Structures are given as structure tokens and as C-alpha cells.
Amino acid sequence: MSIGTPFSHCPRCWEHYDVCKCTESEIKEHEEDIKKMKETDKTFTIKCTMKDRWVPHFLAMLKYMAYLGRIGSSRQVTLYSDGDGDFHPKFEWDESLPADAKPIIDRGGDRTYDAG
Ligand SMILES: [Zn+2]
Numbered sequence: 001m002s003i004g005t006p007f008s009h010c011p012r013c014w015e016h017y018d019v020c021k022c023t024e025s026e027i028k029e030h031e032e033d034i035k036k037m038k039e040t041d042k043t044f045t046i047k048c049t050m051k052d053r054w055v056p057h058f059l060a061m062l063k064y065m066a067y068l069g070r071i072g073s074s075r076q077v078t079l080y081s082d083g084d085g086d087f088h089p090k091f092e093w094d095e096s097l098p099a100d101a102k103p104i105i106d107r108g109g110d111r112t113y114d115a116g
Contacts, residue, residue: 014102044097050089058089074116
């Protein structure tokens with residue numbers, strides 16, 4: 001369903017509008033929730049466990065994302081996740097956090113999430 005937004009995917013279910021089954025009222029209600037979320041900062045804790053040698057790479061990615069936000073610049077940030085090597089991170093967080101967003105691109109497992 002398309003209700004005239006400039007996006008190609010539904011902001012509620014994250015499916016492309018061609019396959020989205022959300023009603024117009026569900027999408028509008030969700031868009032109101034998104035507007036409220038855009039105005040509210042949320043601080044939360046993620047517990048990370050990974051090999052010591054990967055910590056600098058992971059922190060560099062987080063710091064770069066924060067830097068881009070500070071300077072108001074848009075870039076793609078990529079972390080190569082070598083799961084058949086020894087990059088086996090474990091993350092724990094509060095399950096009451098919002099549900100995961102779906103990637104806007106998934107090419108054979110290479111995923112892009114849109115934080116813009
Ligand atoms: Zn939808």
C-alpha cells in the first residue's frame with residue numbers, strides 16, 4: 001500500500017509497498033508513533049562479548065557512526081562479520097526494546113539498514 005510517502009517500503013512492517021499488507025490507517029497510526037520516537041532520545045544498554053582483538057574494530061564503527069551524526073554527514077558504515085573465522089560476538093539487551101527494523105537491502109546476506 002502506498003499512501004504518498006516518498007519511501008519505497010512500509011514504515012510499519014518494513015516490507016516493500018508491493019507486498020505490504022498494512023492498512024492505510026495502520027500505517028498512519030504507526031507514522032504518528034514514529035514522529036513521537038523521532039523527538040525522543042532513548043538511552044539503553046547492550047552487553048557485548050567478543051574476542052579482545054575485535055573490540056577496537058567494533059568500537060571504531062560505533063565511534064564513526066556517532067561522528068557522522070555529530071557532523072551531520074551521511075555515509076554507509078560497514079563491518080565485515082567473519083562468522084566462519086573467530087568473530088562470534090554475543091549481544092544482550094532488554095527485550096522490551098522496539099522490534100528490529102528490517103534491512104532495506106539484503107543481497108545474499110549482505111544487509112543494509114537505513115538509519116536515515
Ligand atoms: Zn506494511
